[in-house]
Amino acid sequence: MNTKTVLIVHAHPDPASLTAQLAGAARTALRSQGHEVLQSDLYALGWKAVYDAHDFPDRLDPARLSFVEESGHAFRTGTQPDDIRAEQAKLLAADAVVFQFPLWWFGMPAIMKGWIERVFAFGLAYGYQGAGNRYRYGEGGLAGKRAMLSVTVGGPASDYAARGINGQLDELLFPITHGTLFFPGMEVLPTHAVYDTGRIDAAGVERAKAGLAARMRGLFDDAPIPYRTQNGGDYPDRHLLADDVAPGVTGVRAHLRTA
Amino acid sequence: MNTKTVLIVHAHPDPASLTAQLAGAARTALRSQGHEVLQSDLYALGWKAVYDAHDFPDRLDPARLSFVEESGHAFRTGTQPDDIRAEQAKLLAADAVVFQFPLWWFGMPAIMKGWIERVFAFGLAYGYQGAGNRYRYGEGGLAGKRAMLSVTVGGPASDYAARGINGQLDELLFPITHGTLFFPGMEVLPTHAVYDTGRIDAAGVERAKAGLAARMRGLFDDAPIPYRTQNGGDYPDRHLLADDVAPGVTGVRAHLRTA
Numbered sequence A, B: 001m002n003t004k005t006v007l008i009v010h011a012h013p014d015p016a017s018l019t020a021q022l023a024g025a026a027r028t029a030l031r032s033q034g035h036e037v038l039q040s041d042l043y044a045l046g047w048k049a050v051y052d053a054h055d056f057p058d059r060l061d062p063a064r065l066s067f068v069e070e071s072g073h074a075f076r077t078g079t080q081p082d083d084i085r086a087e088q089a090k091l092l093a094a095d096a097v098v099f100q101f102p103l104w105w106f107g108m109p110a111i112m113k114g115w116i117e118r119v120f121a122f123g124l125a126y127g128y129q130g131a132g133n134r135y136r137y138g139e140g141g142l143a144g145k146r147a148m149l150s151v152t153v154g155g156p157a158s159d160y161a162a163r164g165i166n167g168q169l170d171e172l173l174f175p176i177t178h179g180t181l182f183f184p185g186m187e188v189l190p191t192h193a194v195y196d197t198g199r200i201d202a203a204g205v206e207r208a209k210a211g212l213a214a215r216m217r218g219l220f221d222d223a224p225i226p227y228r229t230q231n232g233g234d235y236p237d238r239h240l241l242a243d244d245v246a247p248g249v250t251g252v253r254a255h256l257r258t259a
Helices: A018-032 A067-077 A082-093 A110-119 A174-182 A202-217 B018-032 B067-077 B082-093 B110-119 B174-182 B202-217
Strands: A005-010 A036-041 A096-102 A146-152 A192-194 B005-010 B036-041 B096-102 B146-152 B192-194
Touching (some): A018 A036, A018 A096, A018 A146, A018 A202, A082 A110, A146 A202, B018 B096
Parallel strands (some): A146 A192, B005 B096, B146 B192
16 A cells, blocks of 8 residues: 555634534545544644744844745744644645635635745745745645645535636635645645535535545545646746747636646 | 725734835825724734634534634624724724735735634624625625725736736735625725835835825725626526626636626
8 A cells, every 4th residue: 555644734623513524534534545644733733823023033133024034044944933843844744735624705714824824934835945936836845745625615616616706716716726835836636625514414514524535535646736837838938928828818727737 | 075984904013014114104195185094903913813712702502613603693792802893893984994915825914814704704794684695795794895905925016917927916816805805895996016025125115105105095086896796687596697797708707897
């Protein structure tokens, strides 16, 4: 058996919540495949969501707070707080990361956004190798890892369809899938969504758990979202799409190789 | 002079930051127009970013934590924590709200996302009048107010252009402008962005402050983003766009009346 390590990050304070149940179902499914599972139950950890000066106990510049500069300095010199270092160690040990969260205002809960902000340090997830934006979108400090969003959504699937009123789900999540996870080099799988959780019943919960378990079986085999790599030739000049690449297509969808 | 009240919410812990300077420039410009300015300096407030059980001291169901149910109950019964009630009072007093923040991982800093999650209660910003999703997108508890995002961006404008590698800025921010601000009924102005802040100089800061001051002069007159209202006829069935509305257009852009 080809054993991998998977980190599950989840965000709901109630251990009986659908979010916690789905995180548990993913864990069980992964372990039954022989994988090792690491977990970050953000509410149980009492995760500090706010990125602030306390995260830089050894300041490069005590007078002015530049998050970019201080993040790079703290990461480089090993002066980050213990909670950040512990999460980075899990992230670096993981072959894949699953993010399980309820969609709140069309994004991650603040506690999970704060996990990204504090853990995705300069030098690790951006500014890789001190080379500015050179290694980005397909290359970077998290290259070789896979990632997947698993979201629970209160409303119906039709609201998130291609012409649904909320906007298409994969475009709403593009800042995360593309801008946060593909950015430092991860291969990002299509998002797994469970809809209508506002009125889910016990049978629906079991179906949702089974659906996520099925997705876990493809975690290392399923095709990732076909985002264009920065250095693959599609962006030859100033990180703009070449004229002959998806000619006339604009916006977030232009960055799919299928566009 | 037609005096209005404007709430400026901003998120950066350093009082000398570009974010704080821009919030100050907006405040000065608005006051010079005779408007009253309210402020929420989230880091200075020590804003609690994490939405959790402490926000519901009088639980409807002590056993299971449903944020939707408990939010509605707490809002309805006046049992919300003081910090949430204070921010809601400012929000309700405001004719317009300006959000000033650095773009972190293509979204709001966690501390500001947590302001939205905790302040935008059920019964106020969603579930208006106990009518589910009936009043939404153009109608709702914040109808009649205006909103504007004012963001600082480390990278160059070209990265956020229509075919720039990060994705077009207004599509990246759609979950906020459309899904968070237009959702409860606010008229949302086009986002104001200052790029290349990673290497901005003193003259650039002055230009940025002047640019934002100019936008403040149009805060109550400029045309909002032309999002389609839910109940205006474009979504006649199950909140899907009618076939003859922007035929063939999909994704977030379909929800612009100009699509």
